[in-house]
Amino acid sequence: MSWTAERVELLTKLWADGLSASQIAGELGNVTRNAVIGKVHRLGLSGRAKSGGGATKTRKAPAPAARVVTSTKPTVAEAIAAVAPTPSPRQVQPTIAGANALKVEPIEAIQPEISPVPSSDLFIPVSERASILTLNERTCKWPIGDPSSDDFYFCGRQSDAGTPYCAHHRSIAYQPVSDRRNRRAS
DNA sequence: CCCTGATTCGC
DNA sequence: GCGAATCAGG
Numbered sequence: 001m002s003w004t005a006e007r008v009e010l011l012t013k014l015w016a017d018g019l020s021a022s023q024i025a026g027e028l029g030n031v032t033r034n035a036v037i038g039k040v041h042r043l044g045l046s047g048r049a050k051s052g053g054g055a056t057k058t059r060k061a062p063a064p065a066a067r068v069v070t071s072t073k074p075t076v077a078e079a080i081a082a083v084a085p086t087p088s089p090r091q092v093q094p095t096i097a098g099a100n101a102l103k104v105e106p107i108e109a110i111q112p113e114i115s116p117v118p119s120s121d122l123f124i125p126v127s128e129r130a131s132i133l134t135l136n137e138r139t140c141k142w143p144i145g146d147p148s149s150d151d152f153y154f155c156g157r158q159s160d161a162g163t164p165y166c167a168h169h170r171s172i173a174y175q176p177v178s179d180r181r182n183r184r185a186s
Numbered sequence: 187c188c189c190t191g192a193t194t195c196g197c
Numbered sequence: 198g199c200g201a202a203t204c205a206g207g
Contacts, residue, residue: 002199003199020189020190020191021190021191022189022190031200032200032201033190033191034198034200034201034202035200035201036200037190037191037192037193037198037200038192038193038198038199038200038201039188039192039198039200040191041192041193042198042199046191046192048191075204116197138188138189158188158190160187161187161188
């Protein structure tokens with residue numbers, strides 16, 4: 001796959017919107033994040049005032065072993081499976097299949113109010129929002145908005161491996177029953 | 187471990 | 198020009 005005008009354009013846009021190199025690589029398809037970063041540099045787009053990388057090194061090192069970077073491109077099926085993993089006992093289980101499928105089994109403990117866009121959710125730029133295809137095993141799968149709406153998207157921020165939500169949404173999702181009453185507004 | 191961007195350098 | 202390998206840092 002080469003850097004066609006369209007792909008470069010998309011890359012530029014997404015980079016400007018603040019998506020990470022790996023996210024951009026996922027959107028473009030058939031490229032690794034390294035390729036994206038390399039291109040970003042060649043285009044002179046580097047230097048987002050983000051706190052992220054901040055690599056400051058000057059070295060040269062031997063390269064003993066080679067590594068195979070398997071393309072981590074989830075198929076639609078995999079992505080969907082990741083969304084409804086039924087990982088933990090008490091948690092929301094968004095379904096995207098049916099329009100009215102946001103039927104949750106309120107297992108007494110948790111049930112974040114997810115129907116209307118929760119005002120408590122931080123705003124996430126459109127390009128940064130996780131589409132069903134952008135989610136992977138460790139991106140936050142907190143649903144935002146009405147699943148049947150075009151505005152629906154997932155949080156998409158990083159979550160610890162094995163957990164479905166980022167720290168922020170995890171704190172909301174797993175509030176102890178006793179605590180919930182006293183902080184519905186959070 | 188996962189992730190991030192930055193850099194080098196063989197191709 | 199391209200991007201894997203590697204780095205430093207979170």
